[in-house]
Amino acid sequence: xxxxxxxxxxxxxxxxxxxxxxxxxxxxxxxxxxxxxxxxxxxxxxxxxxxxxxxxxxxxxxxxxxxxxxxxxxxxxxxxxxxxxxxxxxxxxxxxxxxxxxxxxxxxxxxxxxxxxxxxxxxxxxxxxxxxxxxxxxxxxxxxxxxxxxxxxxxxxxxxxxxxxxxxxxxxxxxxxxxxxxxxxxxxxxxxxxxxxxxxxxxxxxxxxxxxxxxxxxxxxxxxxxxxxxxxxxxxxxxxxxxxxxxxxxxxxxxxxxxxxxxxxxxxxxxxxxxxxxxxxxxxxxxxxxxxxxxxxxxxxxx
Numbered sequence: 001x002x003x004x005x006x007x008x009x010x011x012x013x014x015x016x017x018x019x020x021x022x023x024x025x026x027x028x029x030x031x032x033x034x035x036x037x038x039x040x041x042x043x044x045x046x047x048x049x050x051x052x053x054x055x056x057x058x059x060x061x062x063x064x065x066x067x068x069x070x071x072x073x074x075x076x077x078x079x080x081x082x083x084x085x086x087x088x089x090x091x092x093x094x095x096x097x098x099x100x101x102x103x104x105x106x107x108x109x110x111x112x113x114x115x116x117x118x119x120x121x122x123x124x125x126x127x128x129x130x131x132x133x134x135x136x137x138x139x140x141x142x143x144x145x146x147x148x149x150x151x152x153x154x155x156x157x158x159x160x161x162x163x164x165x166x167x168x169x170x171x172x173x174x175x176x177x178x179x180x181x182x183x184x185x186x187x188x189x190x191x192x193x194x195x196x197x198x199x200x201x202x203x204x205x206x207x208x209x210x211x212x213x214x215x216x217x218x219x220x221x222x223x224x225x226x227x228x229x230x231x232x233x234x235x236x237x238x239x240x241x242x243x244x245x246x247x248x249x250x251x252x253x254x255x256x257x258x259x260x261x262x263x264x265x266x267x268x269x270x271x272x273x274x275x276x277x278x279x280x281x282x283x284x285x286x287x288x289x290x291x292x293x294x295x296x297x298x299x300x301x302x303x
Contacts, residue, residue: 018090019104022073023066030289031065031159032058037293038163038178041242041300050167056119057166061159063112064127068134068155070105074098075139083200122165130158146209149190157183177236184230185289188223188262192282195219195265196275216274220266223281227262231255237296247299251292258288 039057043050073080073091081092090096109131117124138152160178165171194201194210202211213219234251237243261277261284268277 014095018095021090022070022096022101022104023062023108024069024072025066028062028065028069031156032061033290034178034182034293035061035159035163035166037297038160038175039167041178041237041296042164042167042175044168053119053166056115057123057163060112060116060119060123060127061162063108063115064131065112065159067105067107067109067112068131070101070108071131071135072139074101074105075135077101079204079206082204083197085197085200116162116166119166120169122169122171123162126158126162126165130155130162142206142208144207146207146212149187149194149208153183153186153190156186174237174240174242177233177240177242180233180236181230181292182289184226184233185285187226188230188258188281189285191219191223191226192265192278192285195278196282216269216278217266220262220269220274223262224259224266227255227259231259234292238299241301243296243299243301247295250295250299254288254291254295258284 035057036054039054073089077089077091077098080086080089086092091098091101113124113127113131116127134152134155138148138155141148141151157179160182161171161175164175164178168175191210194208195216198208198211201208209222210216210219231252234255235248238245238248238251261281265274265277265281268274
């Protein structure tokens with residue numbers, strides 16, 4: 001009798017693991033980090049009662065982001081089966097049924113929005129907007145227009161506003177500086193992924209710029225342009241008085257280093273090394289974001 005019990009336990013663990021994978025944990029945890037960092041930056045005169053906001057914000061953002069990711073995987077399960085990087089996801093690999101994924105996505109999204117509504121109406125509304133625009137705008141647009149990446153970066157940047165309004169209950173210029181940083185960061189990040197896996201995306205029928213550009217020159221040019229814009233907006237928190245002026249030095253150094261990877265990608269498009277350059281750009285983007293938000297936290301002005 002012990003063998004079936006062990007098998008059941010193992011199956012339960014695998015089921016829970018697959019539900020976790022359905023939430024796109026890498027992207028979702030990044031959203032949690034940026035929302036929490038934004039909430040901390042919004043603190044003016046911290047009160048003990050505000051401590052409870054942070055675990056609620058983390059849970060709510062995790063569930064809404066995870067629910068959106070799960071819905072996305074339900075809608076794209078057939079396309080995921082055609083791509084090597086996604087064919088082993090729970091739905092295309094048939095470890096989960098579409099009905100299970102849909103039910104899970106609906107429950108966690110609703111609970112997430114409900115959790116954020118405990119904090120306030122505005123963060124809950126922003127979370128609902130994030131969910132709806134990611135699932136019902138960005139997801140279908142990927143098959144229609146290469147502008148989907150630019151449009152999809154909007155819901156991708158909204159966690160900063162969710163975090164800010166969880167503390168301040170209002171949208172201020174400071175909040176939009178954080179939104180702009182996350183928005184412009186996403187474009188080099190996702191263009192790099194798109195270029196590395198362009199054959200996969202083309203095979204699955206996605207109309208992304210990265211699989212419509214034979215040489216990669218247009219993609220790399222957009223990467224560099226958006227990195228320059230990112231460099232410019234990254235100093236804006238100091239200009240609006242959110243952080244000390246010393247932060248500008250860090251932002252310029254880190255931004256210039258990130259830009260260097262984009263420039264190398266642009267140069268590599270004339271040769272055979274563009275894939276490797278895009279991978280290095282991708283990993284540089286993963287380094288840049290936590291560093292720039294951590295720098296803002298370190299240099300935060302007590303107001």
